[in-house]
Amino acid sequence: xxxxxxxxxxxxxxxxxxMIERAFAKITDQIILLSQSEYNRFICHVGDFPKKxxxxxxxxxxxxxxxxxxxxxxxxxxxxxxxxxxxxxEKGIDLAIxxxxxxxxxxxxxxxxxxx
Numbered sequence: 478x479x480x481x482x483x484x485x486x487x488x489x490x491x492x493x494x495x496m497i498e499r500a501f502a503k504i505t506d507q508i509i510l511l512s513q514s515e516y517n518r519f520i521c522h523v524g525d526f527p528k529k530x531x532x533x534x535x536x537x538x539x540x541x542x543x544x545x546x547x548x549x550x551x552x553x554x555x556x557x558x559x560x561x562x563x564x565x566x567e568k569g570i571d572l573a574i575x576x577x578x579x580x581x582x583x584x585x586x587x588x589x590x591x592x593x
Contacts, residue, residue, distance in 0.1 A: 511535035556585045564593035
């Protein structure tokens with residue numbers, strides 16, 4: 478199972494990181510990537526390993542998620558922005574929070590639901 482994000486690696490270490498990924502890809506039986514963008518990024522930076530690469534999307538199944546079970550008490554007089562997911566740098570949650578500072582005089586609320 479693999480999350481491939483070379484853009485999060487410091488510029489000095491990015492090339493060795495990709496070289497290590499390539500070396501491990503050659504000796505690994507199967508590589509599972511969790512999104513189409515990761516799959517494309519992996520092929521672009523590491524190479525195409527057609528018999529090893531598998532795309533298995535990591536997503537929320539609509540039939541298993543019941544948003545009405547969340548008691549957010551959303552006020553319809555506000556624009557309510559809701560993020561549900563993992564809190565990590567590549568998700569850009571920091572940008573959403575910074576945007577909220579700029580919008581503090583507006584009728585906008587941000588709800589962050591997740592972990593990490």
